[in-house]
Amino acid sequence: MIVDEIFRMFREYGSGAYLGEPVSMTEHMLQSAYAAEREGAPPRLVAAALLHDYGHFVHGLPEDSADHGVDTQHEEVAHAFLSEHFGPEIAEPIRMHVAAKRYLCAVEPSYLDELSPASILSLELQGGPYSAAEAAEFERSPFAEDAVRLRRWDDVGKVAGLETPGLEHYRPVLEAALKH
Numbered sequence: 337m338i339v340d341e342i343f344r345m346f347r348e349y350g351s352g353a354y355l356g357e358p359v360s361m362t363e364h365m366l367q368s369a370y371a372a373e374r375e376g377a378p379p380r381l382v383a384a385a386l387l388h389d390y391g392h393f394v395h396g397l398p399e400d401s402a403d404h405g406v407d408t409q410h411e412e413v414a415h416a417f418l419s420e421h422f423g424p425e426i427a428e429p430i431r432m433h434v435a436a437k438r439y440l441c442a443v444e445p446s447y448l449d450e451l452s453p454a455s456i457l458s459l460e461l462q463g464g465p466y467s468a469a470e471a472a473e474f475e476r477s478p479f480a481e482d483a484v485r486l487r488r489w490d491d492v493g494k495v496a497g498l499e500t501p502g503l504e505h506y507r508p509v510l511e512a513a514l515k516h
């Protein structure tokens with residue numbers, strides 16, 4: 337069962353530090369999902385928030401790649417895997433969650449101030465803020481709005497010691513989101 341496989345990956349790789357942040361990868365992804373849930377987001381987006389950094393579990397590159405100037409392209413890696421099992425309403429916002437950061441930097445000047453130092457470092461590796469033309473292009477995607485919402489839950493999911501529901505709490509949401 338794919339959800340079991342996904343949870344196994346969380347247990348195997350998720351306890352590592354989310355580099356430069358005061359939470360583990362699993363805590364970060366649970367906090368993002370919890371933020372979506374508390375906001376009353378639709379289940380597809382709660383699922384996307386929970387899985388948005390899944391690419392870090394499977395890209396096989398060192399955790400501190402950004403410190404060495406390497407962009408792991410974790411959003412593409414996640415999309416390649418997740419799109420086999422989940423529809424585009426989940427996989428596409430995940431693929432676009434880095435683009436959404438570049439977009440928000442372009443259209444919301446105050447956004448950059450909210451980013452953590454680690455996120456600012458990776459932003460440079462990911463190509464920096466979008467130009468006006470790139471931002472307009474981003475907005476044309478049918479998944480742009482969802483990607484921006486996902487991005488904001490990503491940004492707040494970095495609180496040391498915040499209590500959240502555990503992985504099993506999200507099993508029904510993931511199972512309902514699977515392609516049939």
Ligand code: FE
Pocket residue numbers: 364388389490
């Ligand atoms: Fe994240």
